Structure formats: structure tokens, C-alpha cells
Amino acid sequence: MSIRCLLLPLLLLLASMAYAESQPANPDPAKLQLASVHALVMDLDTSEVLFERNPDAIVPIASLTKMMTAIVVLDDEKNAPLDEWIAVDVSQTDEMKNVFSHVRIDSQLQRRDMLLLALMASENRAAATLAHHYSGGYQAFIKAMNNKAKALGMTNSHFVEPTGLSPNNVSTPRDLARLIQASARDPLIAELSTTPKKDVHFRAPRHVRAFYNTNPLVRADHWSIEASKTGFINQAGRCLVLQAEIQKRHLAIVLLDSFGKRSHIGDADRVRRWLETGNSGSVHPSALAYAQRRQKVLMASQDATSQLH
Numbered sequence: 410m411s412i413r414c415l416l417l418p419l420l421l422l423l424a425s426m427a428y429a430e431s432q433p434a435n436p437d438p439a440k441l442q443l444a445s446v447h448a449l450v451m452d453l454d455t456s457e458v459l460f461e462r463n464p465d466a467i468v469p470i471a472s473l474t475k476m477m478t479a480i481v482v483l484d485d486e487k488n489a490p491l492d493e494w495i496a497v498d499v500s501q502t503d504e505m506k507n508v509f510s511h512v513r514i515d516s517q518l519q520r521r522d523m524l525l526l527a528l529m530a531s532e533n534r535a536a537a538t539l540a541h542h543y544s545g546g547y548q549a550f551i552k553a554m555n556n557k558a559k560a561l562g563m564t565n566s567h568f569v570e571p572t573g574l575s576p577n578n579v580s581t582p583r584d585l586a587r588l589i590q591a592s593a594r595d596p597l598i599a600e601l602s603t604t605p606k607k608d609v610h611f612r613a614p615r616h617v618r619a620f621y622n623t624n625p626l627v628r629a630d631h632w633s634i635e636a637s638k639t640g641f642i643n644q645a646g647r648c649l650v651l652q653a654e655i656q657k658r659h660l661a662i663v664l665l666d667s668f669g670k671r672s673h674i675g676d677a678d679r680v681r682r683w684l685e686t687g688n689s690g691s692v693h694p695s696a697l698a699y700a701q702r703r704q705k706v707l708m709a710s711q712d713a714t715s716q717l718h
Contacts, residue, residue: 435459436687443676443689444667444696446646446703449582450680453590453652453659460680464582466707467565468665471640471648472531473585474573476592476602478539479528481553482520483595488544491521491597494612495538501547502537504574510534511618516611521597526609528602530620531639533572540571561587576644585650586661593636593652602636603627624649626677635659639673646703649673655684668699 438460447468450460458464482489494517499505512526512534520542526535543550554568563584569577580588592598605628606621623639626632633654640648646666653660664676672693679689692700 436683440687441679441683441689442692442697443664443679444669444672444692444700445664445676446667446700446707447582447663447665448676449586449661449663450684451586451661453661459660459684461582463704463707465565467579467581469576469642469645470573470578470580470585470665471642471645472533472536472573473580473588473638473640473648473650474568474571474578475527475531475536475640476588476598476636476638476650477554477557477568478536478571479524479598479601480591480595481543481550481557482524482539483597484553484557485544489520489542491519491524493520494518495520495523495542496613497534497538498541499534499537501541502570502572502574504570504572505533505537508533508574511620512538513611515613516616517613518609518611522607522609524597525601525604525607526620528598528638529604529607529622531623532620533574536572537570558584558588561591563587573640573645574642576642582663582665585663585665589636589638589650589652589661589663592638599636602638603634624651625674626651632681647671647673649677651677655681658684660684666703668696669693672696 441460447463447466449464451458496517497512497514510532512532523535523539526532527539540547540550550571551568558566563580566580566584569575604622606619608617608619610617624637627634627637635652637651646668649664651662662677662680664673667673667676683689
């Protein structure tokens with residue numbers, strides 16, 4: 410037997426070992442502390458779930474809803490061009506009553522900029538306006554949202570309006586991982602949802618106003634975010650969903666129902682630190698106590714449901 414034949418298996422073994430060593434190791438889920446009551450971290454290249462907490466809990470999702478709003482708007486682009494000027498209209502969205510906004514009723518924007526405000530600045534009037542100007546009408550827009558959820562395999566999701574102000578807009582961390590993937594695949598949603606800041610030009614009356622992204626991580630140099638959306642209503646807590654590249658992995662990160670104005674942002678940084686170092690660091694005691702209380706309520710509800718069945 411030649412030396413070449415003897416060396417080949419050894420070289421293949423060494424190459425295999427080198428490849429394995431180059432792959433990031435999966436950190437211990439027990440080392441990840443989060444303020445979020447519901448969470449999912451998924452490697453999108455392998456579909457491997459790296460961390461999960463109540464991944465199938467059906468809960469309010471607040472302004473994460475606007476990701477679905479954007480997808481439905483772009484599905485209708487042939488009938489509703491992005492460069493068309495549309496007037497701000499919230500008349501059919503009951504949830505918009507007495508809601509503050511920097512967007513004036515009846516002022517006009519091109520549909521693309523209205524979409525930008527909904528995704529980047531989470532402007533509720535912008536999201537409602539997009540639904541009001543849907544080619545099939547407002548109710549057809551809501552139906553399209555639910556049909557799109559089914560098409561994406563979001564089997565535990567339901568929408569009743571386009572902004573996320575209603576707690577009846579519900580989903581699960583697992584379903585939202587599908588939604589953020591679909592959002593990131595669309596170049597325009599990816600661009601608009603990660604835009605740090607934009608001076609937006611209105612007309613009727615003509616004026617300019619600066620708007621900023623509700624997710625400060627899009628302005629952080631150490632993050633490579635491909636799509637993102639934040640959300641908050643009292644029933645949903647602080648929420649964040651994003652797709653990002655960390656440690657050469659494309660990841661979906663879903664964080665729902667945390668306490669504290671920046672708790673969801675802190676959780677995203679803890680996920681990143683956990684992936685890079687194996688340890689996330691600690692959670693503020695008040696946020697941790699909130700998560701533990703909410704977890705107990707969830708478990709009690711699940712026990713009651715199982716007893717009924």
C-alpha cells in the first residue's frame with residue numbers, strides 16, 4: 410500500500426476535525442438569563458433552536474404586528490404603488506381613538522414613506538393608513554393578514570387590526586420566527602426596518618419631521634441586524650423580534666413580554682453575549698421578578714386548561 414493511500418484517511422480526519430473546531434459551539438441554555446417571559450433563539454442556517462422559553466404560548470404581540478402589515482402592503486404593490494401619495498386615515502381602526510401620533514390626520518405621504526414610518530418609528534397612524542388604502546378595502550386587508558399568516562405556517566397567529574394596539578393580535582415565539590424570516594427576505598422591509606433615522610417630507614400641509622428607529626441596536630456598530638421590529642402595549646409587555654448575524658450565524662431572536670423600558674433591548678444584548686462568551690450576565694432583579702410572576706400565571710393557566718380537558 411502506498412504512502413499516499415495511508416495518508417489520505419488521516420488528512421480527511423484532520424480536515425473534519427478542523428471544520429468541527431471552526432463551528433461555533435452551542436452555549437448552555439441554562440447560562441442565558443432573560444427578562445422576557447417568552448423567547449426563542451433559532452439558527453436559521455440549520456433550523457436548530459438554541460434557546461426557547463414558552464415557544465408555543467399564544468400571546469399579544471403589540472407592534473410586531475406591523476411586520477405582517479408591511480408584508481401584506483407589498484403583496485398588493487401592483488394595485489397600490491409605493492410612490493402613490495396617500496392621505497393619513499384611521500377612521501376604521503377603532504383602536505386609534507385617543508392615541509397620540511406625530512403623523513397628522515389628512516396629511517399626505519408616499520406609500521413607501523408611510524411603510525417606513527410603520528416599520529422604523531412604529532407609527533400607528535401610518536400602519537392604519539396603509540390598511541385603509543388597501544386596494545380591496547380595510548376589512549379585506551385584515552383578511553389578507555390572516556391568510557398570509559396561514560401561508561407562512563403561522564398556525565397559532567391571529568390579527569384583528571394593522572397596528573398592534575389590540576391585544577387580540579396574537580402569535581407565538583415560534584410563529585414570529587417565521588414572520589421575521591419572511592420579513593428579512595424582502596429587501597425593502599429589511600431596509601426600512603433597520604433604517605436608523607429619516608427626515609420625512611409630508612404635504613397637505615407641506616412640512617418635514619425627523620423620525621427615529623425604535624430599536625437602538627440598529628445604530629450599534631457591533632450589531633449586524635437584517636430586519637427588526639419592537640412593540641409594546643400593557644398586555645404584551647416589551648417585545649422585540651429581529652434577524653441578525655452573530656458569530657457567523659444567521660439567527661432569529663424573538664423576545665416577548667418583559668418589564669422595563671429597555672428590558673427587551675437588554676435581553677437582545679444578553680443573547681448576543683451568551684452566544685459569544687457562553688454567559689449572558691444577570692437581569693435586573695425587578696425585571697426578573699416580573700418574569701417569574703408572569704411565568705407562574707402562565708403555568709397556572711396551562712394547568713387549569715389541562716384539567717378542563
